[in-house]
Amino acid sequence: MSSKIELLVPEGQVKSSPLNIAPRVSGLKGMVIGFLGNGKPNADVLLSRLAHLLKGEFEPAGIRSRHKPRVTEPATFIEELAEESQAVINAIGD
Amino acid sequence: MEKRGVPTVTICTDEFLALGLAEARALGMPDLPLVTVPHPLGGLPNEQVEKKADQVYAEVIRGLLAGGAKVSSTKDAGRGEKRVLKAKTLFAPQTDEVPSAPEGGRVWVTDTPESIAQLFEVRGWTDGLPFVPPTKERVAKMLSYMDRDPQEVLAILPPRWGEATLGKVAVNAVMAGCLPQYFPVVVTTVLALSDKAFNLYAVQATTHPCSPLVFVNGPIAKELNVNGRYNALGQGWRANATIGRAVRLILINIGGGAPGVLDRATLGQPGKYSYCLAENEEENPWKPFHVERGFSKEDSTVTVFGAESPHNINDHGSTSGRGILKTVAHTIAGSGSNNVLLGGEVLLLLGPEHATTIAGDGFSKEDIQRYLYEEARVPLGSFPKENWEWICQMRPSLKEILGDSTQVPIVDRWQDIQVAVAGGAGKHSAFIPSFGATRSITKAIALKDGRPVRSVKEFKKGDGASKSLSSARKK
Numbered sequence: 308m309s310s311k312i313e314l315l316v317p318e319g320q321v322k323s324s325p326l327n328i329a330p331r332v333s334g335l336k337g338m339v340i341g342f343l344g345n346g347k348p349n350a351d352v353l354l355s356r357l358a359h360l361l362k363g364e365f366e367p368a369g370i371r372s373r374h375k376p377r378v379t380e381p382a383t384f385i386e387e388l389a390e391e392s393q394a395v396i397n398a399i400g401d
Numbered sequence: 402m403e404k405r406g407v408p409t410v411t412i413c414t415d416e417f418l419a420l421g422l423a424e425a426r427a428l429g430m431p432d433l434p435l436v437t438v439p440h441p442l443g444g445l446p447n448e449q450v451e452k453k454a455d456q457v458y459a460e461v462i463r464g465l466l467a468g469g470a471k472v473s474s475t476k477d478a479g480r481g482e483k484r485v486l487k488a489k490t491l492f493a494p495q496t497d498e499v500p501s502a503p504e505g506g507r508v509w510v511t512d513t514p515e516s517i518a519q520l521f522e523v524r525g526w527t528d529g530l531p532f533v534p535p536t537k538e539r540v541a542k543m544l545s546y547m548d549r550d551p552q553e554v555l556a557i558l559p560p561r562w563g564e565a566t567l568g569k570v571a572v573n574a575v576m577a578g579c580l581p582q583y584f585p586v587v588v589t590t591v592l593a594l595s596d597k598a599f600n601l602y603a604v605q606a607t608t609h610p611c612s613p614l615v616f617v618n619g620p621i622a623k624e625l626n627v628n629g630r631y632n633a634l635g636q637g638w639r640a641n642a643t644i645g646r647a648v649r650l651i652l653i654n655i656g657g658g659a660p661g662v663l664d665r666a667t668l669g670q671p672g673k674y675s676y677c678l679a680e681n682e683e684e685n686p687w688k689p690f691h692v693e694r695g696f697s698k699e700d701s702t703v704t705v706f707g708a709e710s711p712h713n714i715n716d717h718g719s720t721s722g723r724g725i726l727k728t729v730a731h732t733i734a735g736s737g738s739n740n741v742l743l744g745g746e747v748l749l750l751l752g753p754e755h756a757t758t759i760a761g762d763g764f765s766k767e768d769i770q771r772y773l774y775e776e777a778r779v780p781l782g783s784f785p786k787e788n789w790e791w792i793c794q795m796r797p798s799l800k801e802i803l804g805d806s807t808q809v810p811i812v813d814r815w816q817d818i819q820v821a822v823a824g825g826a827g828k829h830s831a832f833i834p835s836f837g838a839t840r841s842i843t844k845a846i847a848l849k850d851g852r853p854v855r856s857v858k859e860f861k862k863g864d865g866a867s868k869s870l871s872s873a874r875k876k
Contacts, residue, residue: 312512315535316503317526317572319563319655323429329408331467341407348443348791349450353412356454357461364462376797389405394465397402399413399421401443401608 332394335365341392343382346375350398357396403430410464412457414440419662420560420606427562434464525659528649528674532576543571545862546584548849555588556595559602561657565591569655570647577647582625582857583640587647589703589846590615594648598840604707605658609739610670611836613652614708614748615645615677616821618691619701621846622679624856629679631825634711645675670710678823684753685822686760693766694843700853701846706748706819707839709739711831716755722762725755725830726769730776733832734811736783742795743837744813749773750831752824766820774815778808 332338342358344350351374358370371391375382388395402409413421415437425433438453496516502508503524510520517534521527533539544551544567551568558565567588574587594601594613604611617627628638636642658664666673682689691702716728729749740747749769751759759769784792793799798813811834812818819841824830835841845853854860 309511309513309516311509312517312534313537314508314510314517315537315540315568315572316506316508317535317569317576317650317654318503318524319558319561319565319569321427321561321563323427323562326404326429328430328432328434329403329406331408331465333467335462335465341402343402346794349445349447350442352447352450353438353442353454356451357458360455360458361462385402386405389402389407392407395402395407395409396461396465397409397411399411399417401414401417401441 337368338393339369340367341388341395342372343397344374345399347401353398410434410461412436416440436460533578535572535575539575540571543581543584546581546860555591558656560606560663563655565655573650574647578643579647583644585846585857585860589844593705593842593844596842599842600839608665608667610666611707612673612676614706616704617679621701627679629681629823633678633823641677645677680821681823687766690821702843704843706841707836709834711833714830717828722759722764734777734779736779738834739837740811740834745837746817746835748819748833750823752830755830756822770815770818773818777811781807
C-alpha cells in the first residue's frame with residue numbers, strides 16, 4: 308500500500324472582514340431610487356424598464372440614472388449617487 | 402453603496418453569477434442581494450431585454466424591501482464552480498481515492514502520480530497539465546532565492562482577492578516546474594501585475610482572451626537562459642515555459658481565475674498556459690526596451706502586457722524599411738481589435754532581420770511609432786453601423802482624434818505603439834494587440850529595499866554571495 312505525501316496548497320487565502328449589508332427600506336413610495344448601469348450593452352434598457360415599472364407601482368420621489376462611461380474602469384460617481392438615492396438597482400449588462 | 406447605508410439589488414446574467422458571488426464574498430458581504438436573468442443581454446432587441454426585466458421585477462423589489470425574501474440564489478450559489486468540476490470528472494477518475502480537504506494550508510494524498518493529479522484537478526488547482534507536486538522541501542528551495550519572509554503579502558489578486566504571499570507564490574512556482582533561480586522573476590511579475598494601471602481585475606475576468614505577457618530584459622534574462630531568439634514565443638526553454646506557467650497558476654489559484662467561472666474568456670488563447678520571452682537585445686539595433694523605459698542597461702526588468710495572442714507579419718519581399726512598415730501597418734489595422742474598441746497599447750515584436758532593415762534605413766523607434774500611427778488605420782466603411790456606435794460609446798476619445806477623418810487609428814497616441822525586438826533569423830515579425838484598458842508595467846528585479854540586482858545569486862539565502870555582491874556594489 309502506498310504511503311501518504313504531504314503537499315502544500317497553492318490557493319491564496321481570502322481575508323475579508325464581514326460587513327453587514329445596509330438595512331432594507333420599508334417602502335419605496337416617496338423615495339429617490341438610483342439606477343446604476345455598468346455601461347455594457349442593454350444594461351440601460353433593462354434598468355429603464357425596471358424604472359418604468361417601479362414608477363407605476365410605487366410613486367417614488369425621483370429616479371437617478373447613472374451609467375459607467377467606461378465598462379473597464381470603476382464608476383467615479385458612487386459617492387454622489389449614494390447621497391442622492393435611498394435605494395439603488397444595479398445592472399451588469401453583457 | 403451598501404457600506405454607505407444604501408440598500409441595493411444587483412442584476413446580472415446567470416453566466417456572471419459566480420463572479421458576482423465571489424466578489425460579494427471577497428468584500429465580506431455574502432448576503433448581497435443578486436438577481437439573475439438568462440444570458441445574454443447584449444445583442445438583443447429592446448423588447449426581449451424588457452421582457453427579462455418584467456420577469457425579475459418582483460424579485461428586485463423584494464430585495465430592496467425589509468422583510469423581503471432573500472434573493473441571492475442559494476440554489477445557484479457555486480453553480481458555476483460545480484459546472485467546472487463536473488467537466489473535469491467527465492473522464493474516468495484515475496483512482497478510487499476520495500480527495501482530502503485542505504487543512505492548515507496542507508493536504509495529504511497517496512503518494513502516486515495518479516492520486517496527486519486527481520486531487521489537484523478536482524480542487525481546480527491546475528491548468529490541465531501535469532505539475533510538480535509542491536512538497537515542503539521543494540517550496541523551501543524555491544523560497545531560498547528571495548530576500549523576503551514567506552508570510553509577506555506581495556499583492557492581493559483579483560477577482561477573488563486572494564493573498565499572494567511569498568509562500569503561496571512559491572508553491573505555484575514549484576508546481577509550474579520553475580527552478581528556484583527563476584523565482585525572483587516570478588515575484589517581480591506578481592508585483593508588476595498588481596500595479597493599478599495594469600487593471601488585473603479586468604484582464605482576469607474579461608470575455609476577451611488576454612493574458613499577461615512576461616517580457617524580460619537585462620543580464621538576468623541571459624543568466625537564466627530566458628529565450629528571446631528562435632521560437633521565442635514557442636516551446637523548448639524551461640525558463641520561458643515555467644515562468645509563464647507559474648504566473649498563470651498564480652492567477653488561477655490565488656487570483657481565482659478559473660475558466661468559465663471567474664475567468665470569463667470566451668475562447669481564451671494558448672498564451673494562457675504560458676506567455677514569457679526575453680528581448681533579443683544582442684540583435685536589437687536600437688536601445689533595449691527597458692533602457693527606453695528609463696532603466697540602465699545593467700538592470701534586469703520584467704514588463705507585463707495584457708496581451709492577445711501574436712499575429713505573424715510576413716514580409717519577404719520588401720528591401721526597404723518603409724516597405725516592411727507598410728506591410729506591418731496593413732496587417733495590424735483591423736476592425737475587430739480590442740484596441741480599436743478601447744484604445745490602449747499594442748506591442749510590435751520586430752524580428753531581427755526586419756529590425757535591421759528598418760534601422761538601416763534610418764528609422765528610429767519614434768519614427769516607427771509615428772509612421773504606424775498614421776498608416777495603420779481602419780477605414781470607417783469597414784465597421785458595421787451598429788458596432789461603430791458601440792465603439793464610439795466605449796472609446797470617447799475617438800471623436801476628437803478622428804475629427805473629419807474617415808480613417809480610424811488603432812491606438813489613441815503614437816506613443817502607445819510599443820516596439821521591441823525578438824526572434825531568430827527569418828523575415829517575420831509579430832503584432833500583439835492588448836486588452837486595451839490596461840497599461841504595460843515595467844519593474845526592476847530588485848532586492849526588497851529596492852536595489853536592482855545584477856544576478857539572481859544576490860537573492861540567495863544562506864551563502865556569502867548575496868552579502869558580498871551587495872557590499873561590493875555599495876563601494
